[in-house]
Amino acid sequence: MSRVGLAFPEIASPCTCPGCQRLDQEFPNDGRQLALTATNHPDPRLPASPLSTARQAKAKRATRLVSPRAGIVPCAGAGKSSPTTLPTKEKSTRRSPMSVTTMTIDALCVSPFNARRNQHDANAITGMAESLATRGQLYPLVVHPMPAKRGKKRSYGALAGGRRLRAFALLIEQGRLPSDHPIDVIVRDITDKGELHELSLFENLVRVDLRPYEVYAAVARAHENGRTLKEIADTNGQTIETVRRWARLGNLHPTIFAALEAGEIGQDQAKAFGATDDVALQLHVFEQIARYELGDWRRNAAEIRKLLKVGDSDLEKQLRFVGEQAYRDAGGRYELDLFADAADQRGRVMDEGLLLQLADEKLESIRKRVRRQTGKELRFEPAPPRLTLGNYDQGIDNSLEITAEPEPANAADAAALASVVYEMTHLESWAAAALDDEELTDDLRAHCIAAIDEHYEPLEAMLAQLQDRMEIPLPGSQVYATLQVLQDGETELRFWWANRQAKQKAEAAARKDPEAPQPKSVSAGPIGKPVPLPENRQSLATSGAAISRDHGSSERMVADNIIRDEHGLTMEGIQVMRSIRREMLRAALIEDALTGASDTSVALDYLIWSLARDRLTEIDLDLPGRYSHERGIAGLSARSEPMLPSVGAHVKRTPAHATWSKAVAELKQHPCITAPDLAAAFDAFRAEGFGFREKVAAVVVGCALERSANAPGYQVPLHDRLAVLAGFGDAEDQRELVEPTEEMLDMLPRDKRLELVHPHVTNAEYRGLEKLKAAELSAPVVRALKKADAWVHPMLRFSADLPGTLARTLEEAAA
Numbered sequence: 001m002s003r004v005g006l007a008f009p010e011i012a013s014p015c016t017c018p019g020c021q022r023l024d025q026e027f028p029n030d031g032r033q034l035a036l037t038a039t040n041h042p043d044p045r046l047p048a049s050p051l052s053t054a055r056q057a058k059a060k061r062a063t064r065l066v067s068p069r070a071g072i073v074p075c076a077g078a079g080k081s082s083p084t085t086l087p088t089k090e091k092s093t094r095r096s097p098m099s100v101t102t103m104t105i106d107a108l109c110v111s112p113f114n115a116r117r118n119q120h121d122a123n124a125i126t127g128m129a130e131s132l133a134t135r136g137q138l139y140p141l142v143v144h145p146m147p148a149k150r151g152k153k154r155s156y157g158a159l160a161g162g163r164r165l166r167a168f169a170l171l172i173e174q175g176r177l178p179s180d181h182p183i184d185v186i187v188r189d190i191t192d193k194g195e196l197h198e199l200s201l202f203e204n205l206v207r208v209d210l211r212p213y214e215v216y217a218a219v220a221r222a223h224e225n226g227r228t229l230k231e232i233a234d235t236n237g238q239t240i241e242t243v244r245r246w247a248r249l250g251n252l253h254p255t256i257f258a259a260l261e262a263g264e265i266g267q268d269q270a271k272a273f274g275a276t277d278d279v280a281l282q283l284h285v286f287e288q289i290a291r292y293e294l295g296d297w298r299r300n301a302a303e304i305r306k307l308l309k310v311g312d313s314d315l316e317k318q319l320r321f322v323g324e325q326a327y328r329d330a331g332g333r334y335e336l337d338l339f340a341d342a343a344d345q346r347g348r349v350m351d352e353g354l355l356l357q358l359a360d361e362k363l364e365s366i367r368k369r370v371r372r373q374t375g376k377e378l379r380f381e382p383a384p385p386r387l388t389l390g391n392y393d394q395g396i397d398n399s400l401e402i403t404a405e406p407e408p409a410n411a412a413d414a415a416a417l418a419s420v421v422y423e424m425t426h427l428e429s430w431a432a433a434a435l436d437d438e439e440l441t442d443d444l445r446a447h448c449i450a451a452i453d454e455h456y457e458p459l460e461a462m463l464a465q466l467q468d469r470m471e472i473p474l475p476g477s478q479v480y481a482t483l484q485v486l487q488d489g490e491t492e493l494r495f496w497w498a499n500r501q502a503k504q505k506a507e508a509a510a511r512k513d514p515e516a517p518q519p520k521s522v523s524a525g526p527i528g529k530p531v532p533l534p535e536n537r538q539s540l541a542t543s544g545a546a547i548s549r550d551h552g553s554s555e556r557m558v559a560d561n562i563i564r565d566e567h568g569l570t571m572e573g574i575q576v577m578r579s580i581r582r583e584m585l586r587a588a589l590i591e592d593a594l595t596g597a598s599d600t601s602v603a604l605d606y607l608i609w610s611l612a613r614d615r616l617t618e619i620d621l622d623l624p625g626r627y628s629h630e631r632g633i634a635g636l637s638a639r640s641e642p643m644l645p646s647v648g649a650h651v652k653r654t655p656a657h658a659t660w661s662k663a664v665a666e667l668k669q670h671p672c673i674t675a676p677d678l679a680a681a682f683d684a685f686r687a688e689g690f691g692f693r694e695k696v697a698a699v700v701v702g703c704a705l706e707r708s709a710n711a712p713g714y715q716v717p718l719h720d721r722l723a724v725l726a727g728f729g730d731a732e733d734q735r736e737l738v739e740p741t742e743e744m745l746d747m748l749p750r751d752k753r754l755e756l757v758h759p760h761v762t763n764a765e766y767r768g769l770e771k772l773k774a775a776e777l778s779a780p781v782v783r784a785l786k787k788a789d790a791w792v793h794p795m796l797r798f799s800a801d802l803p804g805t806l807a808r809t810l811e812e813a814a815a
Contacts, residue, residue, distance in 0.1 A: 132167050252273055333351055366493075367380055384482050385496055400500065656738060769781065
């Protein structure tokens, strides 16, 4: 059977009877010889001859019939029926049988007679290009000669295979194939425009796309026979996720796949079964839904997934409670639904028994902790008491609930708990800001989160220990508890009177003892307000202890509370001020190195001295300088310092940042940094003059500087000393490093902005500012502060007063 529906006799060679020979002479383009060409052609996708509808009918009659009127008798292979007439003789030229030859890309173009007009479809060639690159050309192009142009080489138009030709051009353009790569073609010597249009239509019209299940089966068989899913994806221009889904559907249980072929289930139902690769479970569920009529709602995809327990809400709740990592560490398996939306991420718990066992063990550990905290052999019930009026259930009897809140075991635990919660809240705000910042790259965001986790995880462990030691005061002995896992994986612990008589008895006893503490509301969620620590401002005055990342959590909380009271700054505002002050000191050290006012730069001296003090101070000696926050400079080892993106935006607005960033950028381009050979890089460094080395020292020191502030807990006397030695001890000089901005003032409460601007405006101007709303106040305040040449925010200032007896001694010796 030909592709146009013509049945050709199966003949091994041309018939030599007189009737067939005469027929071939009168109809050179049709007849028996055409049948032989079609039968012997190696590619069944290509037509043997471009026949119009009328000529197809003539060819069919010519191959099967002879005319008695013409005096022709049927031969052995000419058919058995006899028509009364013969088709009229056509005027045309016999064509030679088709053969495959090769051409290069420069001799080929897409034929203007190609029926494919949609440019999107015509240019969808990425997958085809990958197939040609990996598997080679499977089918030749069908081309015809294009009208020759004077003085130009003759070209051929691709009538069938235009997309393949474009794919070849793409591969050659990408350099994946040479420009003279041979392309298989079949040349059709046709010049008639109508016939060219007809042949192109025929080539595209007779194609029948594969049915979806045929694609699934082909992918699954190819994978079974050794082809990787990536190879299949690359060959066919598909994503690995798409091919993985096809393979899963191709490997459905044979009974289910047969139902898909027969149309008994649809694509959505097949994908629901494909949510798991457990074919036994697939068949079990299929047999359940097969009892229902086609179209029954119990056969839909959602019900299939429900029976498979894909996305089961109760199991998902237990998994969140246990923790995915703990479940996996215990050997648990979780199978993601390949056909779920990216945002859904539903799946199936494959080891349900193991998960429930882990959940029971974790619940039991919580029960033991609660019993220890209450000091009672507390009974746990699965559900709260119910209120029944008559024969009607009114729901939970909330009047029997006992409100009690866990309390720290002692004052030390209370202080530690407040400090840990405060620090964790601080880190959580940084993490949230990093996740929400769209300007961060994935790598930088991951680095920030990893740096935060490095500090957060030890705090989590400490919090768990402190909570484990807390106490829960419960009145009386006739009480019980309920412990339930909520949908988000958190637990809800509640306490109840055993009965109404027990509650009344306890309340009566409490009335006889008016000094007995009243129970408080239970806290099922995270701890809210930290217990405030006593503010020891004097001990924080110049210690810099709040800077320490290892031991300064309590001091940092006290220092931040002081700053909040004095300056009205939030935690983010404090970070902004500290970061700007560090940028100012960086710029001051760079300026000092560039001017060369002294024999050696302040930064070089500071760097060498700090390293010596760090490495040579005995640990057991009670000398200052053992910790980085005391020296104001960290070690040379790499360290992670997460910073809110909004903090960086404030820093970039300062003049100091321009000085600092320029120096860093110039150093990054120097061969001592860029040379791959370390010896050559070191030689490049030594080849520079002493001024260059001082500049490098300033950059190195600037990278290692701690973020200090002119506020209790964050003061580092050495930073003030460095600013003075670098020539920025006066407020006028410091003003060159930082300017007041509206963004900076917006961080402050309205009353603090008025307080800052009051000394720098007249009384009349101040009364006018007092009438403005908070949103309108920053701009005029900034304008007034910019007129005051010596104004710098108090937290950013460097003090010219020499702090510390050692500094005074050095100054006196220098005088």
